[in-house]
Every structure is written in structure tokens, then in C-alpha cells.
Amino acid sequence: MVRIGLLGCGFIGKVHAKAYAQIPDAKVVAVVDRDSGRAKEVAEELGAEVVPVVDDLLSRQDIDMVDVCLPTYLHADHVIAAARARKHVLCEKPMALSLEQADAMIEATEQAGVAFMVGHTLRFWPEYVAIKDLVSRGELGKPVAVAATRLGTAPTWSWDRWLLDPERGGGAVPDLHIHDIDYIAWLLGKPRSVMARGVRSANGCWDHVFTTLDYGDGAAAFAEGTFLVPPSFPFTMTFRAICENGTAEFVFRSGVNIEARAESGNTLTVYRKEGTVTHPEVAKEDAYKAELEYFVRCIEEGRRPEITTPGDARLSLEIVLAAVRSLESGDVVRM
Numbered sequence: 001m002v003r004i005g006l007l008g009c010g011f012i013g014k015v016h017a018k019a020y021a022q023i024p025d026a027k028v029v030a031v032v033d034r035d036s037g038r039a040k041e042v043a044e045e046l047g048a049e050v051v052p053v054v055d056d057l058l059s060r061q062d063i064d065m066v067d068v069c070l071p072t073y074l075h076a077d078h079v080i081a082a083a084r085a086r087k088h089v090l091c092e093k094p095m096a097l098s099l100e101q102a103d104a105m106i107e108a109t110e111q112a113g114v115a116f117m118v119g120h121t122l123r124f125w126p127e128y129v130a131i132k133d134l135v136s137r138g139e140l141g142k143p144v145a146v147a148a149t150r151l152g153t154a155p156t157w158s159w160d161r162w163l164l165d166p167e168r169g170g171g172a173v174p175d176l177h178i179h180d181i182d183y184i185a186w187l188l189g190k191p192r193s194v195m196a197r198g199v200r201s202a203n204g205c206w207d208h209v210f211t212t213l214d215y216g217d218g219a220a221a222f223a224e225g226t227f228l229v230p231p232s233f234p235f236t237m238t239f240r241a242i243c244e245n246g247t248a249e250f251v252f253r254s255g256v257n258i259e260a261r262a263e264s265g266n267t268l269t270v271y272r273k274e275g276t277v278t279h280p281e282v283a284k285e286d287a288y289k290a291e292l293e294y295f296v297r298c299i300e301e302g303r304r305p306e307i308t309t310p311g312d313a314r315l316s317l318e319i320v321l322a323a324v325r326s327l328e329s330g331d332v333v334r335m
């Protein structure tokens with residue numbers, strides 16, 4: 001049994017809480033949130049204790065692992081503090097807002113000898129996993145042109161509207177676009193260069209972005225992300241990998257938001273060069289549960305997570321920061 005301390009009971013903290021409740025080997029024993037009402041609600045649901053102060057949670061001996069579901073600008077300090085308290089740490093994406101913070105997080109967790117994983121959810125999302133498996137097995141040949149889209153309304157629900165603050169959340173590029181950038185990097189690795197164009201909101205955040213990633217050797221990738229669609233626009237994500245011997249495509253359109261997703265029409269399709277078109281069966285598994293269950297299992301088995309390593313999360317952040325530099329300067333940024 002892995003005993004967990006949950007930091008942050010907002011949007012994603014609640015999603016994690018629901019997932020832990022379905023994982024037999026995980027038990028959330030304590031939660032912290034500056035909003036005591038939110039902390040109480042989650043604690044009651046999980047039979048956990050509300051702890052008013054983070055340090056008090058970190059000093060508890062009955063906690064093996066800390067899950068950081070706090071606003072992004074608080075990730076680095078809390079991951080480092082958890083590592084120093086010798087807790088294994090899961091941290092929501094994006095890892096941090098700067099590479100200096102990311103390096104300090106990696107150093108602290110390595111020095112403490114604890115497991116550390118950043119929640120890059122698409123690496124556990126069944127259809128994205130299925131495409132990755134097809135590509136890794138070489139079934140479709142080399143990917144040559146991949147494209148990803150992620151269209152969602154601005155997260156005005158975030159605590160203190162931190163997500164819409166360039167200093168604390170950074171807007172759509174580090175928050176939303178990083179999902180696709182991370183997935184593309186999982187598939188293709190580090191690009192040679194990045195070029196981004198986009199739209200800047202009045203708050204100073206780049207809230208619509210088009211990024212192209214150059215992989216040389218006849219391969220390229222493109223990702224589009226936005227916070228600018230209205231709330232009535234269904235959350236949409238798509239991914240297409242055109243490979244030498246076929247194309248895999250996933251299209252997901254939710255209901256009015258991701259929780260109200262309509263099952264129909266959300267499909268993975270594989271088009272092979274010789275003419276067959278198939279819809280591979282994928283597990284109907286919740287990606288968040290799969291992600292948390294994987295990390296819990298790694299802790300139980302005493303091994304380091306491999307599906308997504310701290311170095312992978314750092315690379316995704318590095319690419320996203322390069323995209324922001326390209327947006328700011330108009331230049332192609334070499335990696």
C-alpha cells in the first residue's frame with residue numbers, strides 16, 4: 001500500500017482523488033488546500049485527513065508519496081520540499097515554468113533518491129498509447145508528418161485566475177500545448193528547431209499557438225493549441241501520424257466540456273498503405289487512473305518510472321519554452 005499526501009484539491013486534484021479511490025494499492029491519507037472547503041470535500045470523499053499546512057503533511061511518517069496538484073508556479077518549491085522530506089513525488093504538468101526550476105527539481109529528487117514523475121497524461125491515454133505502440137513496433141513505418149490539435153476554452157475556473165497570469169500559469173503554451181509537444185517528443189524525440197506563431201491575449205499570454213517542429217531527415221511535426229474558443233465549443237483534441245506505410249488518426253470531441261464527452265465519433269482509425277482501414281480496440285481506461293496507478297506500482301516495486309522520466313518532462317518544457325521564444329522573436333529557434 002502506498003500512502004499519499006495530496007497537495008491541491010482544485011480541478012486536477014479532484015480528478016486525481018477520484019482516480020486514487022479506484023486504485024486498490026493507493027490510499028490518500030492527508031490533503032492540503034488553502035481553501036479549507038475544497039480540502040474538506042476531498043478528504044471526506046477519500047476518508048483522509050485535512051492538514052492545514054504543507055510542512056506538517058511533509059513531516060508525517062505515514063506518507064510515502066506526495067502528489068503536487070498545485071498551480072504551476074508552485075510546483076518547483078513543493079517538489080523540492082517533498083524530496084527533501086524523502087517522499088516520492090508525482091507532479092502535475094507542466095513540470096515548471098523555467099529550466100532552472102526543472103533542473104533544481106531533478107537534482108533534489110535525485111539527491112534524495114526518490115521516484116519523481118511529471119503527469120504527462122497523454123502517455124497513458126489509451127488511443128495515444130495505441131498510436132505510440134504502432135509506431136514503436138514499426139507497423140506503419142517511419143512517421144514523416146505528424147499533426148496535433150488541442151482546442152479548449154480559457155480555464156477561468158482556476159483559483160485566483162492564476163492560469164491566465166503570464167507569471168504564474170503562462171497561458172495556453174506551457175499549460176495546454178505542452179500535452180501535444182510532450183507526445184510528439186515521445187514519438188519523435190528532440191526536434192532540430194521550433195518555429196511558432198500565435199495570438200497574444202490582453203493579459204500578455206500567448207493563448208493561440210501554431211508550432212512547427214523540424215526533425216530533419218524528411219520528418220516534421222505541427223501542433224495547434226488554443227484557449228480562445230468560447231465555452232460552448234466542445235473540447236477537441238486530434239492527432240494524426242502520417243507514416244511511410246500508413247496513417248493513424250485519433251479524433252476526440254467532447255460534449256460541452258471534457259467531462260461531458262460524447263462517446264460516439266471519438267475514434268482511432270488506422271489507414272494502411274495496402275488499403276485496409278481499421279479501428280483498433282483500445283482499453284476504455286481512464287488515463288489519469290492509469291498514470292497514477294503506474295507511479296504507485298513503480299514505488300511498490302522500487303523502480304524508477306520509465307514511461308515518462310524527469311528528463312522527458314524537462315525536454316517537453318524546453319521545447320515549449322523555445323516555442324515561446326519563437327513567438328516573442330518571430331525567429332526559428334534551434335534546439
Ligand SMILES: NC(=O)c1ccc[n+]([C@@H]2O[C@H](COP(=O)([O-])OP(=O)(O)OC[C@H]3O[C@@H](n4cnc5c(N)ncnc54)[C@H](O)[C@@H]3O)[C@@H](O)[C@H]2O)c1
Binds near residue numbers: 013
Ligand atoms: N494533466 C492534465 O490533464 C491537467 C489538467 C488540468 C490541470 N493540470 C495541471 O494541474 C495543476 C493545477 O491545475 P488546476 O486546474 O487543478 O488548478 P486549480 O486552480 O483548479 O487548483 C489549484 C488548487 O490549489 C490550491 N492552492 C493554491 N495555492 C495553494 C497553496 N499555496 N497551498 C495550498 N493550496 C493551494 C487552490 O486553492 C486550488 O484548489 C496545474 O499545473 C495544471 O497545469 C493538469
